[in-house]
Amino acid sequence: MYYDDFGADFGLSGLAETLSSRTNLRLDDPVVLALAAKAAEEDEDDQLGRDVRLLLDSSLPDRTIHAVWLAAARRCFDPVELGSDVRAWLRRISDVCPPRVRERDPIEAMVLDAERPVAAEEELRATVAAEIDRAAAGLEKAVAVTGIVAALHQVVAQVDADLGLRMLLRAAKAYSVPIGMEQYDRLMTIGERLAYPAAAVYEDLNVSWAPIDSSRRDFELGRFGLPILAAVFQGPGWPYVGTVRENIENVTTADSGYVPGSYASVLLEDVQRLLHSTLPDDAVTALWRAASGRWNNTDAFDADGRTWLRQIAEVCREHLENVDPAYTPVVSPARTELAQTVLAEVRQMVPNLTDRTEESGAATLRHAVAALPEVVVAVDPDLGFRLFLQIIGACEITITEGTRTRYKSIAHQLGYGDDHIDERLPPSQA
Structure with missing residues (x-):
């Protein structure tokens, strides 16, 4: 071994x-x-x-x-x-x-x-x-x-x-x-x-290397795109890794074993989808804060969601320019055929996600959960599902084996690696 x-x-x-x-x-x-x-x-x-x-x-x-x-x-x-x-x-x-x-x-x-x-x-x-x-x-x-x-x-x-x-x-x-x-x-x-x-x-x-493909989803290490960046900024430890920019760079350059630029391209695609969506600014901010478990946080760097997304996009573009100057960032077509399937799972989990009325920052979390259906239907079911999984994990909500099986089926249809669900969610409860 x-x-x-x-x-x-x-x-x-x-x-x-x-x-x-x-x-x-x-x-x-x-x-x-x-x-x-x-x-x-x-x-x-x-x-x-x-x-x-x-x-x-x-x-x-x-x-x-x-x-x-x-x-x-x-x-x-x-x-x-x-x-x-x-x-x-x-x-x-x-x-x-x-x-x-x-x-x-x-x-x-x-x-x-x-x-x-x-x-x-x-x-x-x-x-x-x-x-x-x-x-x-x-x-x-x-x-x-x-x-x-x-x-x-x-x-x-x-x-x-x-x-x-x-x-x-x-x-x-x-x-x-x-x-x-x-x-x-x-x-x-x-x-x-x-x-x-x-x-x-x-x-x-x-x-x-083959050309960079922002639509790839088969990353063996589980999360990718905006959810893995949210995980980096979750908790009190991220400042010890480096500056805000350095933490973004750690994700954009984490291509180990993949086509150079792969992680930056999928992160940039996620960012572009939200940046150019019709979601209100406060909804974008709430989604990020919920995914990163930062609904109680007072740091200023991500206080405005769209400004924060533009900062991420800049770091992604710089890295992509370095590894492949000929690459032109694109946004792949949304996987709309799975919208209703993902939407049903989001709606079923809403009571568990919003049952935090006494917790500081609960309003931010409720705002994010309310915005998830629009992400699924109007932005991209794939991104909506990954943000949904990330928020479940940030809230430390356990799921049943039946729920895990359904989530894995969706993940498989979206082309995710086999460990995407298990890597993100706590152990199941009977």
């Missing part, structure tokens, strides 16, 4: 990344050994030692191991040039990364064992080998190491498909090998199958 222990690349490919990022600093054998020991001890990277011992115990020729290492490290450190044969160097790495079993809480261990992926090695080898073949032309053209494609194939076929995949990814990143969107999606799927942290696949990968 690599993603439980690592946030990005790890093991031998992670060491290669560390070395290739230190191009202006001295790299000799003692420094590299110290970095390896630090990764194993301080970063608890047990996989580094395992990767090294897999190669040491294999029948791979030294020249093959040498080629794969040079490609992964972008030739920033070559033990052979320093007078060592590659296996002697690996043994020194192994010595500073001894085998060990990480102690875990019994409950944590039980959960990890239950979720740990099972992948047949032969099937995985065939899958990774196919991705090497698809990237072969780019690797041979860009990677300054002779025989890299054949060497990667040998690692996969004779040592370990997992290690071979990570060394393929690291070599492609080191030399900016172009990766098409279809291959990128497959690589992400393989990484997910092996329980990699997503960044181990996408970070620094030179992807030939």
